[in-house]
Amino acid sequence: MTSHLLALLLSLIAVIPPQRYGCTDIIGGRVVRPHSWPYMAAIQRKNLTECGGALVEKQWVLTAAHCQSNKSEVRVVLGAHQASIAEKEQQIFKVMHYFPNPQFDRSSKENDIMLLKLNGIAKLNKFVQLLPLPDSCEDIEPGTMCKVAGWGVTSSGKPSKYLRKTTLKIVGRKSCQSKYVNYTKITSNMLCAIGKNKFLKTDACQGDSGGPLICAGRYSGIVSFGKGCGRRDMPGVYTRLTEKYIDWIKKIISLHRDP
Numbered sequence: 315m316t317s318h319l320l321a322l323l324l325s326l327i328a329v330i331p332p333q334r335y336g337c338t339d340i341i342g343g344r345v346v347r348p349h350s351w352p353y354m355a356a357i358q359r360k361n362l363t364e365c366g367g368a369l370v371e372k373q374w375v376l377t378a379a380h381c382q383s384n385k386s387e388v389r390v391v392l393g394a395h396q397a398s399i400a401e402k403e404q405q406i407f408k409v410m411h412y413f414p415n416p417q418f419d420r421s422s423k424e425n426d427i428m429l430l431k432l433n434g435i436a437k438l439n440k441f442v443q444l445l446p447l448p449d450s451c452e453d454i455e456p457g458t459m460c461k462v463a464g465w466g467v468t469s470s471g472k473p474s475k476y477l478r479k480t481t482l483k484i485v486g487r488k489s490c491q492s493k494y495v496n497y498t499k500i501t502s503n504m505l506c507a508i509g510k511n512k513f514l515k516t517d518a519c520q521g522d523s524g525g526p527l528i529c530a531g532r533y534s535g536i537v538s539f540g541k542g543c544g545r546r547d548m549p550g551v552y553t554r555l556t557e558k559y560i561d562w563i564k565k566i567i568s569l570h571r572d573p
């Protein structure tokens with residue numbers, strides 16, 4: 315009898331997931347169903363994913379300005395699940411041109427948005443698709459549920475092999491600003507988002523930057539920065555897709571579109 319109880323107890327312990335602390339998965343998220351985020355782009359150097367992005371036109375990826383690297387050998391992988399190995403669904407490009415927002419400010423992190431022109435045209439199929447820009451640029455209300463995905467650092471401290479996603483909710487700028495005093499100003503061009511459950515830490519992390527934040531089904535923001543990752547009460551900060559940015563994106567694409 316007691317041995318039965320003991321066995322039951324042991325098996326219960328085995329199914330309780332260990333608590334995780336510190337910088338983490340896309341922290342607290344889970345692996346996506348392969349190719350269920352067909353607009354996700356992995357921006358890599360030497361097969362390491364440094365940033366995410368979203369395919370917004372067949373030759374254009376939208377990401378964060380702080381993802382610009384002056385080094386060559388950058389590649390953009392579309393259609394990936396495991397981005398650092400070859401998969402048959404993948405389409406791989408080089409960056410023909412970087413268009414960081416001219417008002418990007420590295421220290422204040424304002425205007426952290428950039429377009430990449432690829433050196434070829436993506437073929438749209440089941441695995442590679444466009445993420446449409448929002449047609450309304452209204453602000454996103456606190457409490458709105460959002461999702462984000464990336465190949466960034468997980469709770470193990472290492473980047474994820476597979477694309478992972480998590481769910482977040484928008485927090486108001488005032489309360490967000492109170493967490494970022496002495497750090498930076500949270501402007502109306504930014505959105506803050508945190509795990510929906512106080513006890514389950516979840517967040518974007520290093521390597522997830524540039525990836526899309528999708529709120530109530532609409533492309534709403536871009537992973538930009540955070541103080542640490544997955545810290546208690548510490549929201550992550552996203553560039554908000556405001557009207558000003560959408561106009562800038564449309565202008566750049568139409569000016570630099572191949573004939």
Ligand code: ARG
Pocket residue numbers: 364365466517518519520521522523524537538539540541542543544549550551
């Ligand atoms: N700046 C990071 C990157 O380059 C992303 C940070 C997001 N951090 C966060 N805690 N939400 O990948």
